[in-house]
Amino acid sequence: MIEHQRTPLYETLVKHRWKGATSYHVPGHKNGNVFYERGKTLFQDILSIDLTEISGLDDLHEPGGVIQEAQELASTHFGSRASYFLVGGSTAGNLASVLAASEREGPILIQRNSHKSIYNGLELSGASTVLIAPRYSVRTGLYHDLHVEDVIEAVEQFQDASAIVLTYPDYYGNTYDLKSIIDYAHQFDIPVIVDEAHGVHLHLDPRLPSSAIELGADIVVHSAHKMAPAMTMGAFLHHCSSRVDINRIQHYLQLIQSSSPSYPIMASLDLSRAYLASLDEKEIGRILERIETERKLMASPHHYEVIPHHATDDPFKTTLRVQEGYNGQEIARRLEGVGLFPELVQDSHILLVHGLDYSELNTIEKRWEKAHNSLKSMQGNHATIETEVMNYPAITRMPYPYQQLKHWVTKEVTAEEAVGQLSACSVIPYPPGIPLIAKGEIITEGQINELRRLQQSNLHIQSSECNLQKGLLIYER
Numbered sequence: 001m002i003e004h005q006r007t008p009l010y011e012t013l014v015k016h017r018w019k020g021a022t023s024y025h026v027p028g029h030k031n032g033n034v035f036y037e038r039g040k041t042l043f044q045d046i047l048s049i050d051l052t053e054i055s056g057l058d059d060l061h062e063p064g065g066v067i068q069e070a071q072e073l074a075s076t077h078f079g080s081r082a083s084y085f086l087v088g089g090s091t092a093g094n095l096a097s098v099l100a101a102s103e104r105e106g107p108i109l110i111q112r113n114s115h116k117s118i119y120n121g122l123e124l125s126g127a128s129t130v131l132i133a134p135r136y137s138v139r140t141g142l143y144h145d146l147h148v149e150d151v152i153e154a155v156e157q158f159q160d161a162s163a164i165v166l167t168y169p170d171y172y173g174n175t176y177d178l179k180s181i182i183d184y185a186h187q188f189d190i191p192v193i194v195d196e197a198h199g200v201h202l203h204l205d206p207r208l209p210s211s212a213i214e215l216g217a218d219i220v221v222h223s224a225h226k227m228a229p230a231m232t233m234g235a236f237l238h239h240c241s242s243r244v245d246i247n248r249i250q251h252y253l254q255l256i257q258s259s260s261p262s263y264p265i266m267a268s269l270d271l272s273r274a275y276l277a278s279l280d281e282k283e284i285g286r287i288l289e290r291i292e293t294e295r296k297l298m299a300s301p302h303h304y305e306v307i308p309h310h311a312t313d314d315p316f317k318t319t320l321r322v323q324e325g326y327n328g329q330e331i332a333r334r335l336e337g338v339g340l341f342p343e344l345v346q347d348s349h350i351l352l353v354h355g356l357d358y359s360e361l362n363t364i365e366k367r368w369e370k371a372h373n374s375l376k377s378m379q380g381n382h383a384t385i386e387t388e389v390m391n392y393p394a395i396t397r398m399p400y401p402y403q404q405l406k407h408w409v410t411k412e413v414t415a416e417e418a419v420g421q422l423s424a425c426s427v428i429p430y431p432p433g434i435p436l437i438a439k440g441e442i443i444t445e446g447q448i449n450e451l452r453r454l455q456q457s458n459l460h461i462q463s464s465e466c467n468l469q470k471g472l473l474i475y476e477r
């Protein structure tokens with residue numbers, strides 16, 4: 001068997017299953033034999049490999065057998081120094097990376113549109129934080145253009161930074177000149193941690209934007225479950241240089257992750273790596289062609305624009321930009337009504353995620369036909385919708401390190417009163433899970449207006465520690 005086709009963890013689990021062994025160990029479903037009848041048929045296959053750290057099955061937290069072998073195959077495939085399986089998603093990898101990096105002196109520079117796991121890592125570590133805001137993109141209507149000059153300026157200002165944490169690509173598949181940032185940061189010996197949750201496939205082909213590992217990042221985190229065929233919560237952390245101490249990363253990973261990691265999730269990581277490795281140039285070409293065909297099927301004359309792909313865009317993401325007078329939520333309901341379920345729906349944009357797949361499009365073709373028929377009857381409100389473009393300052397140093405905030409008293413105030421105050425909670429529209437207001441920053445009027453707009457459009461907004469109906473939580477200074 002060719003090396004990359006080996007799936008040592010998966011194969012060992014299957015071998016154990018065929019033994020028909022008596023389980024005198026956890027989990028309590030006893031290889032799927034003890035289970036509530038209603039769900040047994042559906043769950044049984046997967047439960048038969050839902051095992052634990054018994055003989056021969058290794059231990060994620062101290063690997064020396066099949067898990068180690070599977071991780072080494074992943075490392076060879078992705079080109080890292082070492083790769084680690086994560087069973088708590090990229091969330092676990094981001095937390096561990098930020099906690100390890102925060103052990104150095106100096107602030108951590110992050111993108112404002114970082115996932116909440118990065119902010120949570122900073123809060124746990126108590127680190128001092130600098131936010132770098134991406135700019136509004138006229139091309140896409142989204143806040144996702146990270147300007148290299150802004151990051152370079154932040155590095156100039158904070159040369160003692162303990163790390164830069166970047167998101168690449170973002171939720172919408174947008175990338176930027178990561179190489180210039182990495183090269184610049186390395187001149188100051190600042191490690192660059194890349195949350196590449198959405199980019200596990202980027203290394204597969206030169207027609208895709210380059211991957212963060214290829215570009216020289218120090219730590220890279222991949223949600224295998226997002227873009228590769230892996231089970232939800234399956235992710236990788238790749239260690240790529242000595243700038244971040246791998247022993248500290250390992251320490252935090254075992255601290256954050258369950259002591260009973262899921263074997264089905266780990267086996268799916270083993271299989272997903274083999275799947276990625278099995279795709280050749282021709283197959284990727286066929287997948288890309290299929291995506292192009294699908295994008296043509298989506299095109300709508302009135303309701304939205306299928307945003308054209310640039311060379312910096314991941315072609316596996318399609319963003320529909322809703323035309324004035326229409327509403328993304330209403331369009332999405334029509335799509336769902338014919339069996340087309342998007343990844344993310346906003347008033348102004350709908351995000352669709354393509355799979356690593358080139359099978360027949362017959363069903364999809366019919367569904368888009370039905371979708372267009374359904375959309376025909378949709379009445380647009382042709383009044384212009386006022387969308388306020390928010391102007392975040394390019395670089396914001398959070399006034400206090402998270403460590404200091406832990407001891408301060410908080411109080412609830414109305415949205416009006418909150419302007420100019422230090423936020424004691426994060427306000428996070430979900431998805432994409434990017435804080436509109438980050439805990440520890442001074443609240444601006446623009447943020448409050450944006451919050452009202454999102455609330456009016458019924459978007460799900462998560463808010464740690466404050467009830468938005470009642471008001472916002474601020475620190476009393």
Ligand SMILES: Cc1ncc(COP(=O)(O)O)c(C=O)c1O
Pocket residue numbers: 088089090091092094114115117167170171195197198223233235432433
């Ligand atoms: C940019 C980014 N990073 C990290 C995460 C967390 O990934 P996971 O769901 O694998 O924990 C997400 C999830 O949506 C994300 O969008």
